Amino acid sequence: MDQKARLIDIARALNISVTTVSRALNNKLDISKQTKQAVLDLAKELNYQPNTLAISLRKKRTLKLIGVVLPNVDHYFFSTLLQGIMSEAHQNNYLVLVAESSQDATKEREILEEFVSYGVNGVLLAPSRESNYEENLLPLVKQRIPIVLMDRTYADYSSHFVQSDDYNGALEAVNLLIKNGYKRIAHIRGSDHWSIGSERYRGYADALTQNGREILKEYVVSCTLANKEEGFQAATTLFNLPNPPDAVFTVTDNVAAGVIEYCNQFNLFIPEQVGVVGFSNAEISALLSPGLTTVEQKGQDIGKLAFSFFLQSLSDKSKVFQKTFESKLIVRESCGSQLS
Amino acid sequence: MDQKARLIDIARALNISVTTVSRALNNKLDISKQTKQAVLDLAKELNYQPNTLAISLRKKRTLKLIGVVLPNVDHYFFSTLLQGIMSEAHQNNYLVLVAESSQDATKEREILEEFVSYGVNGVLLAPSRESNYEENLLPLVKQRIPIVLMDRTYADYSSHFVQSDDYNGALEAVNLLIKNGYKRIAHIRGSDHWSIGSERYRGYADALTQNGREILKEYVVSCTLANKEEGFQAATTLFNLPNPPDAVFTVTDNVAAGVIEYCNQFNLFIPEQVGVVGFSNAEISALLSPGLTTVEQKGQDIGKLAFSFFLQSLSDKSKVFQKTFESKLIVRESCGSQLS
DNA sequence: ATCAGCTCCGTTAACGATTACGAAAACTTC
DNA sequence: GAAGTTTTCGTAATCGTTAACGGAGCTGAT
Known part of the structure; x- marks a missing residue:
């Protein structure tokens, strides 16, 4: 009784076909004003909602559906x-x-397969760390499903992507530390499989060499999960070196939060004794x-553009859409800019 | 050539119906081993992917799809x-x-309609502030689509829900401040339309009266967005009162972050001079x-249970599933528990 | 030989919408 | 008033899949 209204329900009620x-509701020509109005009125009364499934099936046009x-x-x-x-x-x-x-490549693959079998029109993917092109992406590429990569890319595959300029961001961050007078700058980096891990490290390394400094192995500590706990641990390692660093550049803000906690706990004053710069401008960075x-x-901008790249790729199959957002330093207290 | 293979393509190729x-691919009984194998082989060769639209249309419901x-x-x-x-x-x-x-009731309604016309099997909804039962939920209820409410509920509608015990959480929080010796406890509250706003206020108020204290109007400041900026603003108001409070209980952790920033900036020592208690145990609360x-x-637990309520409601149509998670205080430095 | 009971498979009608085609009704025009 | 034109509507096919039903063919028991 209260079931969903269908075209046939309206038709029977008005004794028409x-x-x-359908014509009335879709604004077609071959219909009189009166019947059209009657249909529209009843449709409104019954709260008619067209069945998207049926329409898509009939029109042979897939649903407007994308997979992310x-x-x-829960990462900011x-x-x-x-x-x-979602807003786009x-x-x-x-x-x-x-x-x-x-961050599980196997699960990622499962998800992608499910998405495909559900008939998504495209996939927006921020690859997990161990995701590789051959196993995870190739099947989609074969089926010609548009893919837009976000945040990180694959070394062996060129596709649509939107990312932020990790390299230059890191470069500027470390340059700022140098400019502010820090001498022994350490880096807590992400894993090599992870493009943000290697790109940000590259920025760190180049900033040092461009300023005529050496890259000390013991000043570079790797982490895998990039969370606060690992940051704390890495800080413990670094500040217990015979010659501890006086500044730390970290691969994410969460790692930096661990470093800050360590410093607060062991009375290393920031920024006077230790300079800290993170990466992401996560919510917490302003609150620390x-x-x-x-x-x-710029998470929102990256997301919006990724979706718009997907849309554009539908109409222009041959073009490859790529964008690297410029990095921008957000300067707060932790890096000693207020000291000078 | 690269068109999608359909059942009829396989059927024609093998000269069967x-x-x-369909029977072969769906593991039905009435079929011989040989034909079944032949179908499976050819299906694999043609990379047959069933058309989910057609299946869903035929089965009158989508395959395992829910809407959230x-x-x-971006709120933690x-x-x-x-x-x-998602994990469940x-x-x-x-x-x-x-x-x-x-937080837009109109948009919420649009989304729900879209979900329904896509044939979701159920909806998990954390209602926006102005969402009302009549307009937003009634259409779904009429169509007998299972709905599980999360975080907040409707006063005029009893349904499946999972929420946290806002009232008792607030009560305990304020009780702790009282126990730790704070005398003038203020509250930065959320709006009245918002059940967490009123519930947490109710807990605050009852804790005070149960301990024989007065509720002072000037100690209760409202905010709408519940972010850090509003917290800072409210703190400014409170601490410039002729008789400023010595403790603040806030509706969310973000608001508390604003209060802490204010105190740090104006050298009000926490917890010695001012006690602060927030709500949510957001990521930032440990990092402040x-x-x-x-x-x-417990966001994850609430989400998991909400999904499991949905599943259960599919098999047991008549039962109503409801759960209020007990609140639990997470005690850190800001409330003076270490002082005594 | 007849009948019951399998196994295996095809015919047909759905699911809810769109659309090509044609027919009835209404309206012109001479 | 006959013929032509236009407006308005219904019939039936279609999208890709599933499911109720029935029928053929074979086996074995009576």
Whole structure:
């Protein structure tokens, strides 16, 4: 009784054919004003909602549906990324399937397969750390499903992507530390498999050499999960060196939070004794004490552009859309800029 | 050539009927081993992918698809909520449509309609502030689509829900401040339209009266967005009163972050001069200095349970599933518990 | 030889919408 | 009033898949 209203329900009630009802609702020509009005009125009364499935099937046009795969949604950067995607998608009447790979390449592959079998029109992917082109992406490429990569890319595959300029961001961050007088700058970096790990390291290394400084192995500590705990641990290692650093550049803000906690705990004053710069401009960076100098990653903008690249790639199959957002330093207390 | 293979293509190639092909692929009984094998082989060769639209249309429901509507995904609590939902959903082979209402009841309604016309099997909804039952939920209820509410509920509608115990959480938080010797406890509260705003205020008020204290109007400041800036502003108001408070309980951790920033900036020592307690146990609460005492909201658990309620409601149509998670205080430095 | 009971498969009608085609009704025009 | 034109509507096919039903063919028991 209260079931969903269909065209046939309206048709029977008005004693006309389904075709006529369809015509009325779709603003077609071959229909009189009166019947059209009657249909529209009844449709409104019954709260008629067309069945998208049936329409798509009939029109042989797929549903407006895209899939988004992220390593973690509770990570601030990714959640803003998602927000950007969803706002664009909603404006274009696309629905968004979301799944979390939890940084697990196998799970990522499973998700992508599910998405494909569900008939998504495209995939926006922020690859997990161990994701590789051959196994994860090739199947989609074969099926000609548009893919836009976000945040990181594959070394062996050129596709649409939107990322932030990790290299220059890191370069500027370390340059700032140098300019502010820090002498022994350490880096807590991400893993090599991870493009943001290697890109940010590259920026760190080049900033040092461009300023005629050496890169000391013991000043570079790797982490894998890039969270606060690892930051604390790495700080412990660094500050217990015979010749400890006087500044730390970290691969993410969360890692920097661990460093700051270590310094607060062991009375190393920031920025007087130790300078700290993070990466991401996560929510926490403004809330930490002292405020964390960091490199902005515009999650929303990246997400929006990624979706718009997907849309454009539908109409222009041959073109490859790529964008690297410029990095921007957000200077707060932790890097000693206020000292001079 | 590269067109998608359909059942009829396989059927024609093997000179059998579509039904038989369908039977082979769906592991039905009435079929011989040989034909079944032949179909499976050819299907694999042609890389047959069933058309989910057609299946869903025929079965009158989509295959394992649920919709999630949240006010904001970049809010930490909601992102953990989403995480909980997605982890359960993935385990049960459900795909998850996600959309953001941006606290806009009209947009929320649009999203819900879209979800329905896509044939989702259920909806998990964290209602926006102005969402009302009549307009937003009634249409779904009429169509007998299972709905599980999260975080807040409707006064005029009893349904499945999962929420955290805002009232008792607030009560305990304020009791702790009282126990730790704070005399003039203020509250920065959320708006009245918002159940967490009124529930947490109710807890605050009852804690005071149960301890024989007065509720002073000037000690209760309202905010709408519940962010750090509003917290800073409210702190400015409170600490410039002729008789300023010596403790503040805030509706969210972000608001508390604003208060802490104010105190740090104007040299009000926490917890010695001012006690602060927040709500949510957001990521930032552990990273702030001093660490913020707060009430835990188990986003992941709430999300997981909400999904499992949805699943259960499918098999047991008549039962109503409801759960209020107990609140739990997370005690850190900001509330003076270390002082005594 | 007849009948019951399998196994295996095809025919047909759905699911809810769109659309080509043609026919009835209404309106012109001479 | 007959012929032509236009407006308005219905019939039936179609999208890709599933499912109720029935029928052929074979086996084995009576």
